[in-house]
Amino acid sequence: MNHFLLMVVFAFAVSVVFGVTGRETTRARIFYGLKVFAEFVGIGLALGWLLYWLPLR
Amino acid sequence: MAETEAGAVQVGGMAWLAGLLAWLVPGVGHLLLGRVGRGLLLAGVVYGLYFVGLLLGGHLYGLHNVDEAGLLAYVFGFCDLGTGLVYLVSLWGNIGIVEQASRATAEYGNVFLMVAGLLNYLLALDAFDIAVRRKI
Numbered sequence: 680m681n682h683f684l685l686m687v688v689f690a691f692a693v694s695v696v697f698g699v700t701g702r703e704t705t706r707a708r709i710f711y712g713l714k715v716f717a718e719f720v721g722i723g724l725a726l727g728w729l730l731y732w733l734p735l736r
Numbered sequence: 737m738a739e740t741e742a743g744a745v746q747v748g749g750m751a752w753l754a755g756l757l758a759w760l761v762p763g764v765g766h767l768l769l770g771r772v773g774r775g776l777l778l779a780g781v782v783y784g785l786y787f788v789g790l791l792l793g794g795h796l797y798g799l800h801n802v803d804e805a806g807l808l809a810y811v812f813g814f815c816d817l818g819t820g821l822v823y824l825v826s827l828w829g830n831i832g833i834v835e836q837a838s839r840a841t842a843e844y845g846n847v848f849l850m851v852a853g854l855l856n857y858l859l860a861l862d863a864f865d866i867a868v869r870r871k872i
Contacts, residue, residue: 685844688788689851692781696855699774700862703872 690719751867758863760820762856765863778859785852786819793836794845796826800833812846818853 698712758765763779766772797805797812805812816823826832832849836842865871 682844685792685841689785689848692785693851693855695781696778696858699778700858 686723687720690716690723694719747868751864754867755860755864759818759856759860761822762819762859765860766866769863769866771866782819782852782856782859783822785848785855786822789845789848789852790826790832792845792848793839793842794832794847794849795835795842796823796832796849797846798827800827801835804835812850815850815853818855818857819849820856823853 694712694716697715698708702708702711754765754768756765757768761779762782763775763777766775766778796816797809798816799809799813802809836845839845862871
């Protein structure tokens with residue numbers, strides 16, 4: 680598995696648990712879960728892009 | 737559960753049982769409380785993270801590797817302990833004990849294992865809250 684896929688799997692698992700435990704109705708759970716998932720993946724990609732420009736070698 | 741005049745919640749044995757079972761076997765606390773779909777979904781997520789973590793080369797922390805990891809072994813071990821019985825069985829069966837630092841995904845595996853435990857602590861608290869009717 681590549682690193683991006685692992686991040687997506689991780690984001691999915693955490694989003695499901697946060698969605699189920701963080702909201703009371705099914706609709707709110709789905710929307711909250713999707714929001715957390717999008718934030719995980721979006722921020723992960725943004726950080727990855729920022730790190731790409733750092734001279735780490 | 738019963739609510740007193742002051743609004744404080746009296747916690748019954750069922751709530752403690754649900755919380756304890758939810759920690760020991762992920763999902764079972766919710767199943768006990770009649771949340772079958774939720775229990776199966778959450779069990780799938782926690783066990784999925786745990787077994788993917790092992791497949792990635794992650795290893796379990798605990799009292800057995802205090803020498804190599806120092807005090808962090810207690811912190812990481814507490815995280816891993818969150819998965820309950822499967823963690824204890826893994827230690828007993830020497831599964832996920834050997835560190836596989838040479839594998840590129842070993843650190844991912846460690847994180848998956850620890851987060852599985854932390855999420856299950858959250859689910860145990862969720863089951864407890866459902867049992868005392870703080871949540872639906």
